[in-house]
Structures are given as structure tokens and as C-alpha cells.
Amino acid sequence: MELVTPSIGLVFWTLIAFLFLLLLLRKLAWKPIMGAIHDREQYIDEALNKAELAKKEMARLTAQNEDLMLQARAERDVILKEAKALKDGILNEAKAQAQAEGDKMLEKAKIEIANQKKAALAEMKAQVSTLSIEIAERVLRGQLQDKAKQQELVAGLLKDVELN
Amino acid sequence: MDCSHVFDFKVNRLIAAFTLFLALFTVVPSVLAQTDSVGAGVAHEAVAADAAHGAEAGHAEGNFDPTAVIMEHIADSHVWHVAGHFSFPLPVILYTPQGFEFFSSGHFHHGEADYKGAHNTYRLVESTKDQSVGQNFFNKKIKVVTPDGQIDEAATASIMDFSITKNVAAMFLTVVILLLVFSAVASAYKKRQGKSPKGLQSFLEPIIVFVRDDIAKPNIGHDYGRFMPFLLTVFFFILINNLLGLVPIFPGGANVTGNIATTFILALFTLVIVNVNGNKSYWSHIFAPDVPKWMYVIMIPVEVIGVLSRPFALMVRLFANITAGHIIVLSLISLIFIFKSLAIAPVSVAFVIFMDVLELLVAFLQAFIFTLLSALFIGMAVEEHH
Incomplete structure (x- = not known):
């Protein structure tokens, strides 16, 4: 029975000792320890979260880079295509222009040649006619030196008229 | 928690079996006892010093009384026995x-x-x-x-x-140990702020985190922070007292947590903390339970008994477990003196080693169970709604 009868002395001292221990440890130990553990845990959580965010950011950046690359490639293609089209256009235009210019020059040359030809022909005609007239004059002069011959001519002319 | 209850039960059963077995010897010690003087070759087991002392006391009457030896150890004392005839007056x-x-x-x-x-x-x-x-x-x-x-x-x-008895002195020793250890750990936290724990700090931090995450948080809920100082103090107080109680030589060996006065005060703290922090739903559950009015005559006394019986169970559980452990270890040692034969010593010592290892587990287990149940009762009192 003595075993299960709490003695007043031990009850009193346990109460004092435990209360003292509880209050002192709460102030000296538990508050700083729990605070430090809590802070460290929060710090670790934060660090992990940050790492996770950084990872996500990295992935996002990589994806963005890829996108940019693709975009750049597409843009380059477009530019190249455009340049090609432009080049082709310019080339064609130049060709066409050259062609047109050539044609025009050819035409001009032809006209010039034709003109020159006409002019030459006209000069030749004029020369020929002058020459003919001179020849005819000389012939006429030669023929008209005597009366007989004049008569004959007139007769001949008249004959022609009669025939008409 | 379930496991620990099962184990608790098993340990108790084992203790009961051993106690019964040993009771046989205590009832008929005179039959087995011989008048030879008690052997001196048992100094290897320090607990034997106590037993030897008791044996010498019994020797005057020509027989060895294990009950007296064991009860003398279990009970409190006005001197602190160190070795042989040397003891500290208190x-x-x-x-x-x-x-x-x-x-x-x-x-x-x-x-x-x-x-x-x-x-x-x-x-x-x-x-x-x-x-x-x-x-x-x-x-x-x-x-x-x-x-x-x-x-x-x-x-x-x-x-x-109000004497400073052996148990009071041992308890003061525990208080000093706890204060030294935890103020050192706290200063380590201050010194190594934000760094990983080291040394004693890294040994104790998992236990502190265990008390927080596996005892306080699941049982009390979000408001666990207020009760952490009590739970941690009670856990380490019981643990250190239990462990010191297992040490057979001088600074240890006092049966502090196996004394009903100590467990009474610890349970009283739980009782006070639970009822001071009890909220409206806790009190209405006791004084206005959800039953027909005429049932109140039965229900209110039952609930009031429930309030008192929970800490009472805490008190008895810790006291009985630790006392039973001490009784078994001492009984096994006493076997040597009952048989008055060195031949029994190896058997005794083997059993004592087994029991000591078991008691080491019980020391942790009982500290854990006391803290866990305290947290559970606090949780029931501060629970927001049913």
C-alpha cells in the first residue's frame, strides 16, 4: 500500500522541479529550438520552392529560345523567299526592260536604215533625173542642130499625137 | 499508437508472468535458503550491490528476504546508497x-x-x-x-x-541534466543559425521533430505550438528519469518515474492543461452531452469520471511499467541469493540483460505513450467541433 501512496514531500518537490523545468526550458530551450527548426524548415522549403521556380523558369526560357529560333528560322525563310522573289522580279524586269530597249533600238535602227535608204534612193533618183535631163539636153541639142532633124522630131511628135 | 498499445500489453503480461514466477520463491524462501554466507563474486552486476546490502541485512536473521530488498529499492529513501556501506546522507x-x-x-x-x-x-x-x-x-x-x-x-x-529524498535528488539531477543539455542545444541553434545540426543537436533534433510531427501535430492540430513546451518537457523528463533509473550505479538507480508521487504530478499537469484549455464543445460534451435530458443523471457523472480517469490512467501506467521493470530486474538478481549458488548467476545475468534491454525500450515507449496520450487529451479539449 505504501507503494501507491504518494508522499507529500515528493509530490511537492516534483511539482516545484517540474514547473521550474517547464518554465525554464520553455524560455531557454524550446522557444529558440522550435523557432530555429521552424525557420530552417521554412528556409529549406523556400529554397526548394525557389529551385522549382528556377527550374520552371529555365524550362520556360528554353522553350522561349526554341520558339525564338523557330520564329527566326521562319523569318529567315520568309526573307530569303522575299529576296528571291525580289531578285527574280528585278531580273525579269531588267530582262524585259533590256528586251524592250533592244527592241526599241532595233526599231530605231530599222527606221534609220529605212530613212537612210529612202534618202539614198531619193538622192539617187535626183542624180539619175539630173543625169537623164543632161543626157536628154545633150541629145536634143545634138539633134536640134539642123532643121531637118527638128522637123523630123516635130513630125514624130505629131505622129504620136495623131495616134492618140 | 496501436502497436505501442499491443506492446504495452505484452510487456505487462511478461512482467506479470515473471512476477508470479518469482513470487513462488518469495513465498517459500526459507525452504530454499541455506545458512551459508552470501557470495561476494557478483560484483560484475552493480545492481547486486543493493541486493548484497539487503542480503546482509537479512543475514542477521539467517535468511534472505528478497521482498525487503526489492521494496527498499523501489521505495524512496532518506539516504542515497552508493556502494557497500557508503551512502550519501540527504x-x-x-x-x-x-x-x-x-x-x-x-x-x-x-x-x-x-x-x-x-x-x-x-x-x-x-x-x-x-x-x-x-x-x-x-x-x-x-x-x-x-x-x-x-x-x-x-x-x-x-x-x-519535505525532505530531499533520494528520488527528489535524482529528479533534481535530471532537471540539471535537461537544463544543461537543452540550453547547450539551444545555443548551438543560435550559433549555427540556418545551418545543418551538428553533434548533440543532430541527435536531439529528430526526437524534437518527432514529438512535434508525430505526437503534437496529428493529435492537437494547428494550435499545437502552445503545447509544445509541455509535451517536450514531459517527454524528456520521463525519458531521462527512466534511463537514469536503469543505471544501477550511483547517480542512477533511483526509481523516480516508478514512484506514484512523480507520475501523479505529471498526470496532474496534463489534467490541468487539458481542462484549462478545454473549449466550449469540450465542456458541453461533458455537461450537456447530446443525449435525452433524463440521461444526464448518468451521463454527467460518467463524463466527469472520464475527465479524471484519463490522467489517472496516465499516472498508473507510467508508475506500474517502470516499477514492474525494476522489480523484475531485482527479482532476477535476487535469485542468486535465494538459491545461494553462483551457478544460477549466469542464468540470472542473462535474464537481467534481456530485461534491461527490454526496459530500455520501455523507457522510450513510456515517455512516448505519456506524451502521446497527453497530446491526445489536449487535442480532444481544443478540438474545434465534432
């Missing part, structure tokens, strides 16, 4: 109607002399009525003696013994 503090008395228990000379104090003359006497049991000194009570040498029971009833 201060005696008595409250008498005339005033306080302070003196050293050394004045009693192991109960052989009376001490004349300022107000009365005191004598250490066997607390049981039967004075013939033996001269063992350790669990004697201080009684007032009249001038003609008779014990004055009326005056004895009026004094109160």
Missing part, C-alpha cells in the same frame, strides 16, 4: 506545527540513533507496523519520539516530510 526538511526543521539524515546513523531537533526528537523507523521484518534502513519513515523513547503517533501525524 537533507531532511520537516514541517512541524512549531516551524520548519532542517538537518542531515546522517544524524540518524542509519536509523540507529535519534536526532533531537529544534522542536522534537526524531527517529527513523520502519513504516510498516511489523518492526521485526529487518533492519534495512532505506525506506524508513521519520517519526516523532517522546522524551521517554516512545513513538508519538499523534505528533508524527502533524508533521510533514
Whole structure:
């Protein structure tokens, strides 16, 4: 029975000792320890979260880079295509222009040649006619030196008229 | 928690079985006892020192009384036995109607002399009525003696013994150890702020985190922070006392957590904390339970008994587990002296080692269970709604 009868002395001292221990440890130990553990845990959580965010950011950046690359490639293609089209256009235009210019020059040359030809022909005609007239004059002069011959001519002319 | 209950039960059953087995020897010690002197070759087991002391005490009557030896160890004492015949006297503090008395228990000379104090003359006497049991000194009570040498029971009833007994001294030692250890750990946290724990800090941090994450958080809920100081203090207080109780040599060996007074105070703390923090739904569950009005006559007393029986169970569980462990270890050691044969020593020692290892587990387990159940009761009191 003595075993299960709490003695007043031990009850009193346990109460004092435990209360003292509880209050002192709460102030000296538990508050700083729990605070430090809590802070460290929060710090670790934060660090992990940050790492996770950084990872996500990295992935996002990589994806963005890829996108940019693709975009750049597409843009380059477009530019190249455009340049090609432009080049082709310019080339064609130049060709066409050259062609047109050539044609025009050819035409001009032809006209010039034709003109020159006409002019030459006209000069030749004029020369020929002058020459003919001179020849005819000389012939006429030669023929008209005597009366007989004049008569004959007139007769001949008249004959022609009669025939008409 | 389930597992621990199962284990608790198993340990108790084992203890009961052993106690029954050993009770057989204590009932018929005279049959087995021989008159040879007790062997001195058992110094390898330090607990044996206690037993040997008791055995010598018993030797005067020609037989060894294991019950006296064991009860002497289990009970509190006014001196702290170290080894052989050497023991520390402890201060005696008595409250008498005339005033306080302070003196050293050394004045009693192991109960052989009376001490004349300022107000009365005191004598250490066997607390049981039967004075013939033996001269063992350790669990004697201080009684007032009249001038003609008779014990004055009326005056004895009026004094109160606030002495620093063996258990009180051992408890103070625990308090000092806890304060030193945890203030060192706390300063380590301050010094190594934000860094990983190191040394003692890294040994204790998992236990602290365990108390927080596996005892406080799941049972109390979000408001666990307020109760952490109590839960941690009670856990480490019980644990260190349990472990020191297992150490058979000088600074250990006191049966602090196996004393009903200690467990009474610890359970009282739980009771007070639970009821001070009880919220509306906790009290309405007790005084206005969700049953027909006429049932209140039965329900309210049942609930009130429930409030008291929970800490009562805490008190008895810790006390019984630790005391039973000490009784078994001492009983096994006593076997050597009961048989008066060295041949039994290896068997005894093997069993003692087994029990000590088991008690090591029980030391942790009981600290855990006490803390867990305290947290559970607190959780029930602060729970927001049903």
C-alpha cells in the first residue's frame, strides 16, 4: 500500500522541479529550438520552392529560345523567299526592260536604215533625173542642130499625137 | 499508437508472468535458503550491490528476504546508497506545527540513533507496523519520539516530510541534466543559425521533430505550438528519469518515474492543461452531452469520471511499467541469493540483460505513450467541433 501512496514531500518537490523545468526550458530551450527548426524548415522549403521556380523558369526560357529560333528560322525563310522573289522580279524586269530597249533600238535602227535608204534612193533618183535631163539636153541639142532633124522630131511628135 | 498499445500489453503480461514466477520463491524462501554466507563474486552486476546490502541485512536473521530488498529499492529513501556501506546522507526538511526543521539524515546513523531537533526528537523507523521484518534502513519513515523513547503517533501525524529524498535528488539531477543539455542545444541553434545540426543537436533534433510531427501535430492540430513546451518537457523528463533509473550505479538507480508521487504530478499537469484549455464543445460534451435530458443523471457523472480517469490512467501506467521493470530486474538478481549458488548467476545475468534491454525500450515507449496520450487529451479539449 505504501507503494501507491504518494508522499507529500515528493509530490511537492516534483511539482516545484517540474514547473521550474517547464518554465525554464520553455524560455531557454524550446522557444529558440522550435523557432530555429521552424525557420530552417521554412528556409529549406523556400529554397526548394525557389529551385522549382528556377527550374520552371529555365524550362520556360528554353522553350522561349526554341520558339525564338523557330520564329527566326521562319523569318529567315520568309526573307530569303522575299529576296528571291525580289531578285527574280528585278531580273525579269531588267530582262524585259533590256528586251524592250533592244527592241526599241532595233526599231530605231530599222527606221534609220529605212530613212537612210529612202534618202539614198531619193538622192539617187535626183542624180539619175539630173543625169537623164543632161543626157536628154545633150541629145536634143545634138539633134536640134539642123532643121531637118527638128522637123523630123516635130513630125514624130505629131505622129504620136495623131495616134492618140 | 496501436502497436505501442499491443506492446504495452505484452510487456505487462511478461512482467506479470515473471512476477508470479518469482513470487513462488518469495513465498517459500526459507525452504530454499541455506545458512551459508552470501557470495561476494557478483560484483560484475552493480545492481547486486543493493541486493548484497539487503542480503546482509537479512543475514542477521539467517535468511534472505528478497521482498525487503526489492521494496527498499523501489521505495524512496532518506539516504542515497552508493556502494557497500557508503551512502550519501540527504537533507531532511520537516514541517512541524512549531516551524520548519532542517538537518542531515546522517544524524540518524542509519536509523540507529535519534536526532533531537529544534522542536522534537526524531527517529527513523520502519513504516510498516511489523518492526521485526529487518533492519534495512532505506525506506524508513521519520517519526516523532517522546522524551521517554516512545513513538508519538499523534505528533508524527502533524508533521510533514519535505525532505530531499533520494528520488527528489535524482529528479533534481535530471532537471540539471535537461537544463544543461537543452540550453547547450539551444545555443548551438543560435550559433549555427540556418545551418545543418551538428553533434548533440543532430541527435536531439529528430526526437524534437518527432514529438512535434508525430505526437503534437496529428493529435492537437494547428494550435499545437502552445503545447509544445509541455509535451517536450514531459517527454524528456520521463525519458531521462527512466534511463537514469536503469543505471544501477550511483547517480542512477533511483526509481523516480516508478514512484506514484512523480507520475501523479505529471498526470496532474496534463489534467490541468487539458481542462484549462478545454473549449466550449469540450465542456458541453461533458455537461450537456447530446443525449435525452433524463440521461444526464448518468451521463454527467460518467463524463466527469472520464475527465479524471484519463490522467489517472496516465499516472498508473507510467508508475506500474517502470516499477514492474525494476522489480523484475531485482527479482532476477535476487535469485542468486535465494538459491545461494553462483551457478544460477549466469542464468540470472542473462535474464537481467534481456530485461534491461527490454526496459530500455520501455523507457522510450513510456515517455512516448505519456506524451502521446497527453497530446491526445489536449487535442480532444481544443478540438474545434465534432
